[in-house]
Amino acid sequence: MFRDRLKYSPMKKWVLLLGLLLIIALVMLSAVLARIPVGDRVAVIKIKGVIVNPLPTVRKIEKLRKDRSVKALVIRVDSPGGSVGASQEIYRAIERFKETGKPVVVSMGNIAASGGYYVSAPADYIFANPGTITGSIGVIIQHVAYRELMGKLGIKATSIKTGKFKDTLSPFRELTEEEKKYLKDTIEEAYEQFLKAILKYRREKIGEERLREVADGRVLTGEKAKELGLVDALGGLEDAVEKAKELAHVPEAREFFVPEEKSLLQRILGGEIEELKLISSYSPLFYIASF
Secondary structure, eight states: OHHHHHHTOHHHHHHHHHHHHHHHHHHHHHHHHHHSOOSOEEEEEEEESOBOOOHHHHHHHHHHHHOTTEEEEEEEEEEOOBBHHHHHHHHHHHHHHHTTTOOEEEEEEEEEETHHHHTTTTSSEEEEOTTOEEEOOOOBOOOOOOHHHHHHTTOOOOOOOSSTTTTTTOTTSOOOHHHHHHHHHHHHHHHHHHHHHHHHHHTTTSOHHHHHHHOSSOEEEHHHHHHHTSSSEEOOHHHHHHHHHHHHTOTTOEEEEOOOOOOHHHHHHTTOOHHHHHHHSSOHHHHHSBO
8 A cells, every 4th residue: 555655646747757857857957068069070061951051051051160169061962952152152151160180071861863863972971871862963943834724824925135044944935946056055054064163073983084974864763873983982970970070080079960950840930931032933933944
């Protein structure tokens, strides 16, 4: 009887509750302490989803570049690609980080294709899982014409423009042969920039001739990418962290994850809609020409 009363006594419930709260507090404290810029640290940031607005990622990398406690950077890439300019801006931010002498290691997640591979290319070392989808090296511009459909609905569209190419990719008419050539030349130029960006850091691992053979838009598994020299090793995020410590010669460094940005829905609800403003602006090439 005494034992039953002790088992359900209010005192014991309070002790259990306080113990649980203490455990939660310790977990939260350890997370906060990991972010304090004291001692050697390895920063981990994530690049997720379609690469359209590079500013949040660029700002994170720039802040870490200036942080003396950060000795290396691990980038977890899980992206199918994105716009040309945005991918190039993140690529350049990674280069600036490396100019400090700090190493950069990439860990490819489920997918790191096209622009996702572009932002990975300048890393000192690239890990991929055997089944990671990567590659898809190329540039694409797509055009959809609504002219016939609009005609059936009795709707006509008129463009007042300052130059013959200003409304190129307008969905209200077909492309002219001259426009097709102009667009082809444009994406060929961007494609050459893509190859040049890869070869700048991986020429010793995959030659230009071999790269051009596989840079035809095809996707590759992580295993195949390693065989070709597009990635350095097979492994996950923790392997990338350990490699970063090795390259930075800081075996005892603390690992910390840089907080992620708000989701698109959170930004919309909060009135922060940069992506929507950019996409809604009338500049078809901005969001259709992509890696």
